[in-house]
Each structure stands twice: as C-alpha cells, then as structure tokens.
Amino acid sequence: MTEFQILTESILNALVAGLLMGAIYGLMCVGLAMIFGIMKVINFAQGDFMMMGMFVALFFFSTFTQQLVGDFVGPYIAVTLAAPIMFAVGYLVHMALISRVTGSRTAKLDGEGHYAQLILTLGLSLILQNGAMMLLGPYMVTIATPLSSSAWMITPIWDDMLLIFINKARGVAAVISVLVIIAIGLMITRSRLGKSLRAAADNPEASTYMGIDVNNAHRIAFALGIAITAVAGGLLATNYPFQPFVGLEFVIIMYAGVVLGGIGSIIGPFWGGMTIGIIQQMSTLVLPFQLQNSAIFVLFLLVVILRPQGLFGRVSERT
Amino acid sequence: MLKVENLYAGYTDVPVLHDVSVSVEAGQFVSIVGPNGAGKSTLFKTISGTVAPMSGVISFEGIDLRTVTPPKRPHLGIAHVPEGRQVFPSLTVMENLEMGAFTEAGQKNWQTNIGQIFEWFPRLDERRQQLAGTLSGGEQQMLAIGRGLASSPKLLMLDEPSMGLAPAVADFIFDKLIEIRRETGLTILLVEQRVAEALEFADHGYVLETGRVVLEGDHGTLNADDRVRQAYLGM
Ligand SMILES: Nc1ncnc2c1ncn2[C@@H]1O[C@H](COP(=O)(O)OP(=O)(O)O)[C@@H](O)[C@H]1O
Ligand SMILES: [Mg+2]
Numbered sequence: 001m002t003e004f005q006i007l008t009e010s011i012l013n014a015l016v017a018g019l020l021m022g023a024i025y026g027l028m029c030v031g032l033a034m035i036f037g038i039m040k041v042i043n044f045a046q047g048d049f050m051m052m053g054m055f056v057a058l059f060f061f062s063t064f065t066q067q068l069v070g071d072f073v074g075p076y077i078a079v080t081l082a083a084p085i086m087f088a089v090g091y092l093v094h095m096a097l098i099s100r101v102t103g104s105r106t107a108k109l110d111g112e113g114h115y116a117q118l119i120l121t122l123g124l125s126l127i128l129q130n131g132a133m134m135l136l137g138p139y140m141v142t143i144a145t146p147l148s149s150s151a152w153m154i155t156p157i158w159d160d161m162l163l164i165f166i167n168k169a170r171g172v173a174a175v176i177s178v179l180v181i182i183a184i185g186l187m188i189t190r191s192r193l194g195k196s197l198r199a200a201a202d203n204p205e206a207s208t209y210m211g212i213d214v215n216n217a218h219r220i221a222f223a224l225g226i227a228i229t230a231v232a233g234g235l236l237a238t239n240y241p242f243q244p245f246v247g248l249e250f251v252i253i254m255y256a257g258v259v260l261g262g263i264g265s266i267i268g269p270f271w272g273g274m275t276i277g278i279i280q281q282m283s284t285l286v287l288p289f290q291l292q293n294s295a296i297f298v299l300f301l302l303v304v305i306l307r308p309q310g311l312f313g314r315v316s317e318r319t
Numbered sequence: 320m321l322k323v324e325n326l327y328a329g330y331t332d333v334p335v336l337h338d339v340s341v342s343v344e345a346g347q348f349v350s351i352v353g354p355n356g357a358g359k360s361t362l363f364k365t366i367s368g369t370v371a372p373m374s375g376v377i378s379f380e381g382i383d384l385r386t387v388t389p390p391k392r393p394h395l396g397i398a399h400v401p402e403g404r405q406v407f408p409s410l411t412v413m414e415n416l417e418m419g420a421f422t423e424a425g426q427k428n429w430q431t432n433i434g435q436i437f438e439w440f441p442r443l444d445e446r447r448q449q450l451a452g453t454l455s456g457g458e459q460q461m462l463a464i465g466r467g468l469a470s471s472p473k474l475l476m477l478d479e480p481s482m483g484l485a486p487a488v489a490d491f492i493f494d495k496l497i498e499i500r501r502e503t504g505l506t507i508l509l510v511e512q513r514v515a516e517a518l519e520f521a522d523h524g525y526v527l528e529t530g531r532v533v534l535e536g537d538h539g540t541l542n543a544d545d546r547v548r549q550a551y552l553g554m
Binding site for chain 2: 192195196198199202203205206207208209210211212213214264
C-alpha cells in the first residue's frame with residue numbers, strides 16, 4: 001500500500017467510527033433536547049440518568065434477557081425494557097422535585113428558575129453518582145455481546161486494497177439510534193401529543209387556554225427525555241465500558257450537541273451529536289487521544305461565536 | 320351561561336378587580352369597555368383560571384369554576400382569545416388550529432370547523448404551512464380567533480382583538496366577528512377599546528374603570544349615557 005492509501009484508509013475508518021459514535025451521541029442529545037431545548041429546563045443530572053439507564057439495562061441483561069434470548073438479541077431487549085423504567089423514573093423525579101423549580105412557579109423568578117434547577121440537578125447528579133458507587137462499586141462493566149469484538153469489513157468501490165472496519169455492536173447501536181430518532185421525530189412533529197408538547201413550550205399561558213395541561217406536558221417531556229438518553233446509554237453500553245461516573249463524560253457532549261444543533265429544535269441536536277462524534281473521531285488522526293474533547297470545544301466555541309442559533313437552528317420569530 | 324359575582328382578584332395582596340359582577344346569557348353578545356389598566360384582561364384571566372380569584376363566584380353553565388382546573392375549562396366550552404394574540408410562534412398555522420381543537424368538541428367537529436374558519440379567513444388557508452411566528456399582526460389575530468373557533472366553543476371570549484393593528488385591518492377583524500356572530504349565533508364576550516363598535520353590536524355592555532363596574536346596560540342605555548359619550552365616544 002502506498003502512503004496515500006494508508007492515509008485514505010485511516011481517514012475513512014475515522015469517519016465511519018465517527019458516524020457510528022455520532023449516531024449514538026445524536027440520540028443522547030435528542031433526549032436532552034426534549035428537556036433543555038424544548039422545555040428550557042437545565043438538567044445537570046442528564047448524564048447520570050443515562051448511567052442509571054445503562055445499569056438498568058445491564059441488570060435486565062444479566063438477570064434474564066441473556067438466558068432468555070441469548071447474547072446477540074439479549075442486550076437490545078434489555079435496553080428496550082429499560083426505556084419504560086427510565087420513563088417512570090423521569091416522571092416521578094419530575095413530580096417530586098423538578099416541578100418545584102419549573103413552570104409557573106418560577107416564571108417570575110430571576111433567570112426563570114434556572115439557578116434553582118442548576119443547584120437541584122447538580123445535587124441529584126451527585127446523589128446518583130455516589131449512590132451508584134456505593135451500590136455497585138467503581139468497576140468497569142459492559143453489556144457483553146460478542147458483537148462488540150467482531151467487525152464487518154468493507155472495501156470502497158474505487159480501491160479494493162482499502163479496508164474499513166465497522167464494529168458490529170456499534171453498527172447495530174447506530175442503526176437502532178437512527179430508527180429511534182425517526183420515531184421520535186415523527187412523534188414530535190406529527191402526533192397530537194408531540195404538538196401539544198411543542199405548544200406548551202412555546203406559550204404555556206396560551207396552551208392552558210387551549211385546554212392543554214402544561215404541567216403534565218412538562219412532566220411527559222422530561223420523562224421522555226430521560227428515557228431517550230437512557231436508551232442511547234444502553235446502546236452505548238454494548239460497546240463502551242462504563243462505571244458510575246460515566247455520566248460526566250457525556251453530559252458535556254450532550255449540552256454541546258444541543259447548542260450546536262440549535263436550541264429549540266428536536267432533530268437539530270441529532271446532527272449536533274453527529275458532528276461531535278465525527279470531529280472527535282477524526283481528531284484522533286491529528287491529536288493525541290487525551291485532547292479528543294478539546295477539538296469538540298474548539299468547534300463549540302466557533303459555532304457559538306459565528307452562528308449562535310446553532311448549526312442547524314432556524315429562526316421562527318418575525319424579525 | 321357565564322356568571323361572575325362579586326369577584327375580587329389580582330396579582331398581589333392588593334386586588335385589581337373589586338366586587339365585579341358580569342353575566343352573559345346563552346346567545347348574547349356582551350361587551351366590556353374601559354381604559355387601559357382597568358382590569359379587563361385580569362377579569363378574562365380569572366375566568367380562564369390563570370389568575371386566581373380572592374373571593375366571589377365564577378360559574379359556567381351552573382358549574383362552579385373554582386372546582387375546575389384551568390386546563391379543563393376550555394373543555395367545558397370556554398374559548399379565550401388572549402390579548403396580544405399569543406399564537407404558538409414555532410408551530411405552523413395548521414398546527415395552531417389543531418391545538419385550538421384540543422377539546423373533545425373541537426376534535427369531533429374538526430372537519431366542519433376548519434372548513435368554516437378557512438372560509439372566513441382565506442388568508443389562513445393560503446398560509447397553512449407557514450410558521451405562526453412569521454405571520455403579520457393581522458394574520459396572527461385571524462389565527463388566534465380561528466384557533467378559538469376550532470375548539471367548538473359555547474362561549475368565545477375575545478380580549479382586544481383590534482389591539483396593535485392598522486385601522487383597516489382592525490376594521491376587517493371586526494367585520495369578520497360580526498359576520499361570524501350573524502352566521503353562527505355564537506355567544507361572545509368581547510373586551511375592546513374601540514368602544515363605538517363594541518357597543519354598537521352588543522346586546523349588553525359593561526364599563527369597567529379601575530377594577531370596578533361603573534356602568535352597565537344595553538347599547539341604547541350606554542350610548543345615551545353622557546359619561547360614555549364624552550369619555551369613550553368623543554361626542
Ligand atoms: N402579570 C401582572 N402582574 C402584576 N400586575 C399586573 C399584571 N398584569 C396586569 N397587572 C396590573 O393589573 C391592572 C389591570 O391590568 P389589566 O387587567 O391588564 O388591564 P386592562 O386589560 O383593562 O388594560 C393594571 O394596574 C396592571 O398593572
Ligand atoms: Mg388588557
């Protein structure tokens with residue numbers, strides 16, 4: 001192989017790895033977008049709810065789905081089962097805690113309750129991290145599937161010397177992520193529930209005049225956001241070792257993805273997460289591994305400075 | 320149909336509304352006029368529940384509204400077209416209308432209602448897929464009214480539909496309301512600063528000043544009242 005071929009091969013492999021990771025990041029970001037982008041609630045514990053979802057999926061996998069349906073399908077059934085559990089967790093957490101610092105109660109406060117949300121969810125984050133640490137210990141675990149240690153190999157049509165590896169677990173996770181995103185996108189844009197969530201976010205007072213229960217809309221959006229991020233976490237857990245503090249790495253990526261993709265959009269953050277995945281993997285070509293995340297922040301700062309409505313945001317107000 | 324009796328309400332401990340009583344019978348067109356800051360919007364918000372009453376009674380078709388949470392009230396048949404239009408900016412025109420039809424009655428009669436709304440406001444029909452936030456003020460007002468009508472209301476409450484509109488556009492909106500009223504016989508409670516028009520078509524009118532009803536009667540009585548003629552009609 002020539003040097004050019006070797007270079008092309010590494011670039012293509014980084015690009016494909018970025019696309020796969022990006023799809024999973026994108027799903028995570030869409031979960032946060034429901035909460036932060038649409039309902040304008042700051043949830044610092046989003047990454048820790050993701051961690052919780054990963055452990056719930058692992059629990060289901062190791063207690064029964066592995067025996068029941070095997071190593072290949074078991075992880076995905078476990079993740080599917082974790083989704084309604086995490087929805088319920090989100091629903092209850094909102095009812096007990098988040099609703100005290102959101103909605104009409106805080107509309108007139110300084111910063112619309114964002115300070116209170118920040119402090120409350122930071123506390124939640126610490127409780128979840130340390131609670132998981134006490135319960136489960138600091139060990140690295142994964143939802144072990146043989147898919148994660150095998151790859152599909154493809155060669156581009158123009159050069160059969162080049163070899164691109166697609167980790168099977170990541171490939172499957174990326175495909176499922178995209179399918180889930182499509183389902184959520186349809187739900188938000190087409191269904192009555194989705195439209196009422198957007199209306200409640202747009203104008204809570206007018207929504208009340210339409211007969212929409214705004215508090216309930218907020219609760220559903222929060223619970224959905226937690227469940228979506230948890231699904232992304234569960235998919236990630238099939239090919240990414242994790243421990244109780246895994247949320248920290250990802251909460252930053254999620255916020256960056258939502259801001260990149262455009263606050264207030266639902267599909268924009270998917271592309272935001274995708275962009276981050278690609279930049280992160282591509283940067284490994286030129287940067288040492290430890291600096292991967294700094295590439296994300298350089299991009300992030302550039303976007304905030306040059307295009308504050310986000311890469312994929314649009315402006316709906318008449319100017 | 321709607322009965323407000325001895326209502327006190329406000330945003331702080333100090334009431335904005337003092338001992339306000341207003342009633343609307345089925346089939347009536349009732350207008351409330353009064354200067355800025357009199358408490359007209361506060362009265363509407365108290366009826367809809369976004370402002371809580373301090374004392375007094377509000378009932379709709381015999382149901383005590385204090386026992387009905389605010390988001391349930393539209394389902395009883397009360398449509399509130401709020402001051403300043405308050406359309407959903409990031410939803411399309413069509414989606415805004417669908418949100419209007421969030422009530423059971425609105426869903427059941429969707430096809431009929433949407434046909435009628437587009438007949439009254441063809442402009443909305445042309446702009447179905449446009450984001451409501453990008454509509455002009457007049458178009459947003461048409462949408463706000465259409466959204467109210469889409470709920471198949473028994474009572475349509477309109478808070479200053481002409482506010483902030485060019486005179487010609489305001490005239491158009493007003494003519495449409497009269498047309499809608501003539502064609503459907505819908506019960507309407509209107510708050511307006513265009514006193515002459517508001518009183519002309521009303522079966523009954525109220526004058527609200529600094530949170531108190533200072534005068535009420537049919538349009539003959541109000542038009543003949545010297546204070547109304549001087550303060551509001553400029554005669
Ligand atoms: N959200 C609010 N918080 C506190 N005071 C308010 C609020 N809205 C209106 N007010 C006050 O209540 C009074 C009546 O206002 P409003 O009902 O809007 O009058 P109108 O609709 O007749 O112009 C005014 O003195 C106004 O300053
Ligand atoms: Mg007003």
